[in-house]
Amino acid sequence: MSISVTPSIERSLPRAAIGGLTVAAILFIAFVVLPSVGSDYLFEAILTPFLALALAGVGLNLLTGYAGQVSLGSAAFMAVGAFAAYNFNLRVPELPFLVSIVLAGLTAAGIGLIFGLPSLRLRGFYLAVSTLAAQFFVQWALTKFGWFSNDNPSGIINAPPLKIASVTFDTAVGRYLFSLGIVTVLTFLAWRLTRAQTGRNFIAVRDNQTAARVIGVPVLRTKLLAFAVSSFIIGVAGVLWAFAYLRTVEPAGFNLDRSFQILFIIIIGGLASIRGAFLGAGFIVVFPLLLSRLGGELLGGIVDSGVVEMSQRIVIGALIILFLIAEPKGLAELGRRAARRLGGRPT
Amino acid sequence: MSSATTGALLPAGDLYPFEPAGVTRDPGRSRSGPAERGADVESAQPGAERDAVLAISGVSLRFGGVTALADIDLTVAPGEIRGVIGPNGAGKSSLLNIVSGLYRPSAGHVRIAGVDFTEVPTQRLAHLGVARTFQNLALFGGLTVLENVVMGLTSTIRSGPLGQVLGLPAARREDAANRAKAEAIVAFLHLSGVAHRPAGELSYGLQKRVELARALVARPRLLLLDEPMAGMTATEKQELAAFVREARDTYGTTIVLIEHDIGVVMGLCDRVAVLDYGRKIADGTPHDIAADPLVIDAYLGVAHDADETLEIEEAV
Structure with a gap:
C-alpha cells in the first residue's frame, strides 16, 4: 500500500503553463484578431450575446456549480442589474458609466442576498422553487412601478450609449470590446475566487455541509456570500445584455426562459467550471444560429419557415439529451478528456 | 481566548511536538495511569474531571419516546486514546454527535477544554481544539x-x-x-x-x-474518530491503527475512538467504555473490559442469568 511520491506536482506545472498560454491566445484572438476581421453580424448577433450569457453563466456557476445552491432566478438578477444601471445613469448623470455598472452589480448582489435567505433553510428543488419567487417578484415590480422605467409608457427604454471617460463605444465592435473587457476582468476575479479559500468553502458547503460546519466553515455566511457574489456577476451580465446587446431595457427580456437558458448553459458546459460557462454559452448561442442557417439553406425553399424553426428546436433538444447522457459532466469535462488523450496520459 | 489556545497548538511549519508533554510522549505512562484509577474515575476523582480534555456528565438523549443515551458519564484524560465500543445501535455515534454539537442532549452537559456546554456550538468546535x-x-x-x-x-x-x-x-x-x-x-x-x-x-x-x-x-487537542476502520480490510485497519497511535505519539493529540471491532480497540486504546442500548455498562482498561461478563453478554449473546440481571437493572 505504499504510494510513490512526487510526480503530481511536476505534472501540474506544465499543465498550468499550457492553460495560461491557451487563455493568453484566446484573449489575443478575442481582443486583437477578431475586431479586425469580424463582421458586424458576428459581433452583434453572436459574440456580444455570447459574452453576456457566458458571464451570467460564470455567475450562476459560482452559486450552483461551486456552492451547490440551485437558482432559477438568474434572469431576475440580470434585470435588477440592467434597470439599476439605467436608473443610476439617468438619475445621477455625473456618475461615470463604469461606476454605474459596479453600483448595478451591488444592487443585484443586495437583491440576491435577500432572495438567498431561504437557502439557509431550504435545499435542492425546494430552494430552486423559492428562487422562482425572485423571478416573478422582480418582473412584477419592474412592470408595476413606472419609476423604474422612468414612467416610459411602453416600458421599453432605449439604453444610453456605453461610455468610459470620453470614449463612446457605439459601434458593433465597440460594444463587443466593451463587453469583452468587463467579462475578462470579472471572469478572472471569479476564477481567483474559486481557487481561494472562499471557493473551497463554497465546494465544502456543497459537498458536505455537516463536515464543513464541524471544520469551522461559516456555512450560513458562505451561502449568502455565494448568492451575493453570483448575483453581482449576473447583474453586470444583465447590464451587458441590455446595454451592449439589446440596446433596450425591458422586463420582458429577462423572463423565466432566460433563467432556464442560463441554467442550461452551466449544465451543458459543466458545473463548477469557469470554462464550462463559456462552452455552454457558446453552445446555446451559436448552435441554434448554425442550425437555422443550415435549415434555411437546405429546406428554406420547400418547407414553411415556422416548421423549420420548430424542427431546429427539436434537434437541439434531442442533441442536449444525447449529449448529457454521453457526458453528464458537460463540455468542460469533454475538453479535459480530449486534452488528456492528446497529451498521451491515461486517465 | 479559545482561539489563542488553538493558535498555541499550531506553531507555523513545525511538525514536531512543541511541548515535550510527558503524558503524551510516554504511552506507557498514560496507559498505566488510568489503569490504576480503575473503572469509575469520574466519581472517585473529581480532580481527573477538572484536568480532562473532555468530560461528559449525565448526558441523556431521547428522540421522541426512544432513549438513545441514558445518563452517560465519560472522561477523557490528556494524551490518551479512549475507546468507546458497543454493538450496533448502542448510541456510540450519538454520543460523538453530542460532543460535536450536531445533537443537543436532552439532559446533562459536556465539558470541553474547561468550558461547560449544554449544547456544544458546532461552529466553534475547531476553535475549541476539537476535530x-x-x-x-x-x-x-x-x-x-x-x-x-x-x-x-x-x-x-x-x-x-x-x-x-x-x-x-x-x-x-x-x-x-x-x-x-x-x-x-x-x-x-x-x-x-x-x-x-x-x-x-x-x-x-x-x-x-x-x-x-x-x-x-489543525493539531486538535481532541480528536474524535467515528468508526474510522469500518468497512476496511484487516490490513487497512492495522495501518490506520498505526497512524492513529503515531498521531497521538507525535502530536500529543487526545483521541476518542468509536469502534465496532473489539479487536482493534483492545490493542489501541488506553481505556475503553462499553455502551449497550444507550447505557454505559463498563469502563476500564482493555484488559478489564475483556473480562467483564456484561461486555461479553452484550457482544457474544446473552447468557440466561446475565439477561435476568440486566432486566432487573432496567426495572430499577
Whole structure:
C-alpha cells in the first residue's frame, strides 16, 4: 500500500503553463484578431450575446456549480442589474458609466442576498422553487412601478450609449470590446475566487455541509456570500445584455426562459467550471444560429419557415439529451478528456 | 481566548511536538495511569474531571419516546486514546454527535477544554481544539486531497474573500503557510502520491485516511474518530491503527475512538467504555473490559442469568 511520491506536482506545472498560454491566445484572438476581421453580424448577433450569457453563466456557476445552491432566478438578477444601471445613469448623470455598472452589480448582489435567505433553510428543488419567487417578484415590480422605467409608457427604454471617460463605444465592435473587457476582468476575479479559500468553502458547503460546519466553515455566511457574489456577476451580465446587446431595457427580456437558458448553459458546459460557462454559452448561442442557417439553406425553399424553426428546436433538444447522457459532466469535462488523450496520459 | 489556545497548538511549519508533554510522549505512562484509577474515575476523582480534555456528565438523549443515551458519564484524560465500543445501535455515534454539537442532549452537559456546554456550538468546535471524522465518508469530493486537508485549517483563516481574490500579501502568505502544513500532514500519512487527485476518486481506505489528515492538520487537542476502520480490510485497519497511535505519539493529540471491532480497540486504546442500548455498562482498561461478563453478554449473546440481571437493572 505504499504510494510513490512526487510526480503530481511536476505534472501540474506544465499543465498550468499550457492553460495560461491557451487563455493568453484566446484573449489575443478575442481582443486583437477578431475586431479586425469580424463582421458586424458576428459581433452583434453572436459574440456580444455570447459574452453576456457566458458571464451570467460564470455567475450562476459560482452559486450552483461551486456552492451547490440551485437558482432559477438568474434572469431576475440580470434585470435588477440592467434597470439599476439605467436608473443610476439617468438619475445621477455625473456618475461615470463604469461606476454605474459596479453600483448595478451591488444592487443585484443586495437583491440576491435577500432572495438567498431561504437557502439557509431550504435545499435542492425546494430552494430552486423559492428562487422562482425572485423571478416573478422582480418582473412584477419592474412592470408595476413606472419609476423604474422612468414612467416610459411602453416600458421599453432605449439604453444610453456605453461610455468610459470620453470614449463612446457605439459601434458593433465597440460594444463587443466593451463587453469583452468587463467579462475578462470579472471572469478572472471569479476564477481567483474559486481557487481561494472562499471557493473551497463554497465546494465544502456543497459537498458536505455537516463536515464543513464541524471544520469551522461559516456555512450560513458562505451561502449568502455565494448568492451575493453570483448575483453581482449576473447583474453586470444583465447590464451587458441590455446595454451592449439589446440596446433596450425591458422586463420582458429577462423572463423565466432566460433563467432556464442560463441554467442550461452551466449544465451543458459543466458545473463548477469557469470554462464550462463559456462552452455552454457558446453552445446555446451559436448552435441554434448554425442550425437555422443550415435549415434555411437546405429546406428554406420547400418547407414553411415556422416548421423549420420548430424542427431546429427539436434537434437541439434531442442533441442536449444525447449529449448529457454521453457526458453528464458537460463540455468542460469533454475538453479535459480530449486534452488528456492528446497529451498521451491515461486517465 | 479559545482561539489563542488553538493558535498555541499550531506553531507555523513545525511538525514536531512543541511541548515535550510527558503524558503524551510516554504511552506507557498514560496507559498505566488510568489503569490504576480503575473503572469509575469520574466519581472517585473529581480532580481527573477538572484536568480532562473532555468530560461528559449525565448526558441523556431521547428522540421522541426512544432513549438513545441514558445518563452517560465519560472522561477523557490528556494524551490518551479512549475507546468507546458497543454493538450496533448502542448510541456510540450519538454520543460523538453530542460532543460535536450536531445533537443537543436532552439532559446533562459536556465539558470541553474547561468550558461547560449544554449544547456544544458546532461552529466553534475547531476553535475549541476539537476535530472529528465521520462514520460515513465526509470528504469534499470535488476538492483534491491536499485541498481537503487545507480545509481542516479553515478555523484559523484570517483573510477575507476580497483579500484572497486580489491576492493581497497577507492572504497569500496565509495560503502558502496552510498549504505547507497540509503537505506535512499529507506526507505524515503517506498520502503525497495522491495529494493532487480529487478526493472522491480514491479508494475507501485512502479516503478514510484523508479524513484523518483533514482532522489532524489543525493539531486538535481532541480528536474524535467515528468508526474510522469500518468497512476496511484487516490490513487497512492495522495501518490506520498505526497512524492513529503515531498521531497521538507525535502530536500529543487526545483521541476518542468509536469502534465496532473489539479487536482493534483492545490493542489501541488506553481505556475503553462499553455502551449497550444507550447505557454505559463498563469502563476500564482493555484488559478489564475483556473480562467483564456484561461486555461479553452484550457482544457474544446473552447468557440466561446475565439477561435476568440486566432486566432487573432496567426495572430499577
